[in-house]
Amino acid sequence: MRHEIEQRQRWMAILARASREELELAYADLAVDLDFRWLRMPESGLALVRGRAGGTGSLFNLGEVTMTRCALKMSDGTTGFAFILGRDRRRAELAAIFDAVLRRADEKAASALQFVVKMGQAQAARRELKSRKAASTKVNFFAMTRGMSPE
Template identity: 65%
Template structure:
């Protein structure tokens, strides 16, 4: 059970980070795009971001970020939810749709899982590229002492 929850959380995180363009292309690639009803239409708002010093210290407020959420129901009763950063309502709607498709027990779920895996690989590659670019600009400072001969 715990593995299922962790796996779904990972999938939802990948969907939340996927761009609207990627989600739209994956939606267009679906052979049979399912019909759905919006339970909670996409709506934008603010969320308070919190952080911790060293991941163990007391939490503190970092600031606010814009977030869009959406909930929908497929005609077979499967529900999907999404929370994405930013104000792109179509992105939130498509992420919720793919979340619902992942929960189905048919071939659509396995096809959707392939799409999620593709998104995850692309996000990992972008993260690695960004990390390598940042590492290439790293400067190591060190103090150098000069040896002085006694007078």
């Protein structure tokens, strides 16, 4: 059960970071029926982002970000949820559709999983490239103390 929850969290993170274009292309290839009803239509709002000093220190309020959330129920009863940064309602809708399809146990779920895995690999490659570019500009500063010779 725990593994299943962690897997779903990874899928949701990938879907939340995916661009609208990636989701549209994957959705067109998926060929899923659009028979769903909204449990919560896409709506935009603000969410407070918190950080930790040094990554592990005390919490502080970093600021607010715009996010969009939605929930839907497919005709077969599976539900899909999405929380994304920004105001792109269509992107949130597509992420929720993918979430619902991934909860199924059929060939559509296997196809959707392949798309999500590919999106995750593309995101990891972009992160790695960004990290390498940042690392190439890193400057290591160090201090040297000079001893005085007794003369």
